[in-house]
Amino acid sequence: MSTLREVIEKHVHDGSIPGAVALVARDGRVEAVAVGSTGTDDGTPMARDSVFRIASLTKPVVAAAAMLLIEDGRIALDDPVARRLPELAAPVVVRTPDGPVDDVVPASRPITLLDLMTSRAGYGFPSDFSLPAARLLFSDLKQGSPLPRDVAAPDAWMDTLSRIPLLAQPGSEWLYNTCSDILGVLIARVAGQPLPEFLAERIFAPLGMSDTGFTVPAEKRGRFTTLYRPGADGGLVLVDTPAGQWSGMPDFPSGAGGLVSTVDDLYVFARMLLGEGTVDGRRLLTAASVRQMTTDHLTPAQREASGLFTEGQGWGFGGAVDVDTTAPYNVPGRYGWVGGTGTTAHIVPATGTAAIMLSQVEMTGPTPPALMRDFWQYAADA
Known part of the structure; x- marks a missing residue:
């Protein structure tokens, strides 16, 4: 079986991504790797604390806030x-x-x-x-x-x-x-307060998610990755730089896709959902609330008609829920989602598994790229 580093390195070496950070945790074991660089030109090595635009991984966070x-x-x-x-x-x-x-x-x-x-x-x-x-x-x-x-x-x-x-x-x-x-x-x-303030006060500060927010301050931009999309010629096209769209607080803090974060901040959030760790001696969310979030709420007809779920998934609050094993990397009850900027984060409540991978190349549609599929397969086999 390949190592996690080998899984990610394959996609860096073939030029599909400049770099990525990935983490898989289960049974008290945490495996994390940082591979490649934060951009195609600057040569800054990717690090475990590199900051990424997480796009739709914002959705589970906002669902937790609700x-x-x-x-x-x-x-x-x-x-x-x-x-x-x-x-x-x-x-x-x-x-x-x-x-x-x-x-x-x-x-x-x-x-x-x-x-x-x-x-x-x-x-x-x-x-x-x-x-x-x-x-x-x-x-x-x-x-x-x-x-x-x-x-x-x-x-x-x-x-x-x-x-x-x-x-x-x-x-x-x-x-x-x-x-x-x-x-x-x-x-x-x-x-009665802006969304960034509420998330910071009720989720990020209590959990210690110090690198998560709707903007990247100047002192952290050296860790902020550059965003690309695949080009027609097989190369990468620049979309946003560290000094670009996230350099100041937006007028509209998007609950659907506006956050930036790091792999360890998202791991802290995943551990909260898994019931690991407390804030001042208590869970941030009750077990009942987490069960509601991570349970499929769609009917079979709604799953079939969605047009985006082709691999055995339903939908909870803010994220997908695997309901069968149509795809080999699906795990029944797995909850999480992907971000269109090349990110993915899931938990499996039954096994206590957390799997997070952050890259900086946009997806071109709802079909997950090979990098994500390979990462999910590794996490399912871990």
């Missing part, structure tokens, strides 16, 4: 979100998914917190991104690859969202991404 508010008694899963998000008080739904955006019907019921937590509010990416209502998510809301400086502030963003119809009735279909951004706005309004 669970904290539920445990505080400040909001409940069956609460209509319009109490805090009046922009969504009277949502409308396109009559047919491929129809014009002005051919709409009223929503059959209010959108609830549970709808947001499970990405079933009716907003989000379908399997066909060309649908008229879906295109508005990209053009008007700037959904898609995270570009923090290009998105409007939360109140203006919600005002724009209020004029975009739902693609499906609340609760009926799983649609990707947008619900987590709405959830981030909801958390801020319920908490």
